[in-house]
Amino acid sequence: MNIQTVGVIGAGTMGNGIAQACAAQGIAVVMVDIDQAAVDRGLATIGSSFDRLIKKDKLTQAQKAQALALITGSTSYDDLKSAQLVIEAATENAALKIKILGQLDAMLPAETVIATNTSSISITQLAAATRRPDRFIGMHFFNPVPMMALVEIIRGLATSDETHDAVKALAIALGKSPITVKNAPGFVVNRILVPMINEALFVLSEGLASAEDIDAGMKLGCNHPIGPLALADMIGLDVCLAVMEVYVQQYADSKYRPCPLLKEMVAAGWLGRKTGRGVYRY
Numbered sequence: 001m002n003i004q005t006v007g008v009i010g011a012g013t014m015g016n017g018i019a020q021a022c023a024a025q026g027i028a029v030v031m032v033d034i035d036q037a038a039v040d041r042g043l044a045t046i047g048s049s050f051d052r053l054i055k056k057d058k059l060t061q062a063q064k065a066q067a068l069a070l071i072t073g074s075t076s077y078d079d080l081k082s083a084q085l086v087i088e089a090a091t092e093n094a095a096l097k098i099k100i101l102g103q104l105d106a107m108l109p110a111e112t113v114i115a116t117n118t119s120s121i122s123i124t125q126l127a128a129a130t131r132r133p134d135r136f137i138g139m140h141f142f143n144p145v146p147m148m149a150l151v152e153i154i155r156g157l158a159t160s161d162e163t164h165d166a167v168k169a170l171a172i173a174l175g176k177s178p179i180t181v182k183n184a185p186g187f188v189v190n191r192i193l194v195p196m197i198n199e200a201l202f203v204l205s206e207g208l209a210s211a212e213d214i215d216a217g218m219k220l221g222c223n224h225p226i227g228p229l230a231l232a233d234m235i236g237l238d239v240c241l242a243v244m245e246v247y248v249q250q251y252a253d254s255k256y257r258p259c260p261l262l263k264e265m266v267a268a269g270w271l272g273r274k275t276g277r278g279v280y281r282y
C-alpha cells in the first residue's frame with residue numbers, strides 16, 4: 001500500500017503533532033476538527049513548532065513553507081476521501097470514538113485503512129464499530145509527536161498482516177521506531193509506566209524517602225530522564241488514577257490498586273502541573 005495522503009481526525013495535541021510529523025516527511029495531510037477555530041489552533045501550533053525547529057537550525061524557512069503547504073485543515077469528513085489512511089486522534093471517549101468511526105466507515109472507500117491513536121480503549125472494540133476490522137489498527141503516538149521516537153502499533157483481533165505492515169512502514173517513513181503489540185488495557189508502555197508511577201506514590205506515602213530523593217533515585221539509579229513523581233505531575237494525577245482504575249477493573253488483579261495518596265491528591269484537585277500543584281508545587 002502506498003500512503004501518499006494521511007487523514008487526521010482531531011487537531012488537538014496529538015492530531016496536530018501527527019499532522020506535523022507526516023508533512024515534515026513530505027506526506028500530504030488532511031486534518032479535520034469539529035470547528036474552524038479548533039482547526040486554526042492546530043495549524044497555529046504546527047507553525048510555532050516548526051519555528052522552534054528553525055531557531056535550533058534543524059529546519060529552514062523553505063522546508064517549513066513546503067511542509068505547511070502539504071497540510072489542509074478542514075471541518076468536513078468528505079475531505080478525507082483522498083487519504084489512504086485516516087488516523088483518529090479525537091478526544092478520549094469511547095462513545096465519541098465509536099460514533100466517529102461509524103461515520104468514517106460509511107463514507108471512506110472500502111480499501112482505506114483506519115487507525116486510532118487511543119491510549120486506553122480496546123482496539124478490537126473500536127474495530128467492531130466499523131465493517132472493516134481487518135483494515136483497522138491502533139497507532140499509538142507519544143507526546144510530543146514530532147520529538148518522541150516510539151509508535152506502539154496495536155493489532156486488534158481481526159487486523160490483517162497487510163494493514164499492520166502498511167502502518168509499520170509509515171511509522172518508519174516518519175522517522176519513528178515502531179513496536180508491535182497485542183491489544184490489552186494499557187498496551188505495553190502505559191501498562192509498565194503507570195503502575196511504576198503508582199508504586200512511586202506508595203513509596204512516598206510510606207515515608208521511605210522524600211519526593212525529590214525518589215525521583216533522584218530513579219534518575220540516577222535507572223537512568224530515567226525524569227523521576228516518576230515529576231512525570232506523574234506532567235501526565236496529570238487524574239489521568240494516572242483513571243488508568244489504574246481501568247487496570248483494576250479489566251485485569252481484576254489487586255496488584256493494580258491505585259495508591260490511596262493518589263486518590264487523595266486527585267480528590268483535593270492536586271492534578272499536577274496543569275493545576276499548579278501535584279506531588280510538587282509549580
Ligand SMILES: NC(=O)c1ccc[n+]([C@@H]2O[C@H](COP(=O)([O-])OP(=O)(O)OC[C@H]3O[C@@H](n4cnc5c(N)ncnc54)[C@H](O)[C@@H]3O)[C@@H](O)[C@H]2O)c1
Binds near residue numbers: 009033089096140
Ligand atoms: N495527550 C497525550 O499525551 C496523548 C498521548 C497518546 C495518545 N493520546 C490519545 O490521543 C487522542 C487525542 O488526545 P489529545 O491529547 O490530542 O486530545 P485534545 O483534547 O488535545 O484534542 C482532541 C481534539 O479532537 C477534537 N474532536 C472531538 N470530537 C471530534 C469529532 N467528532 N471530529 C473531529 N474532531 C473532534 C476536539 O475538538 C479536539 O481538538 C486521545 O485518544 C488520547 O487518549 C494522547
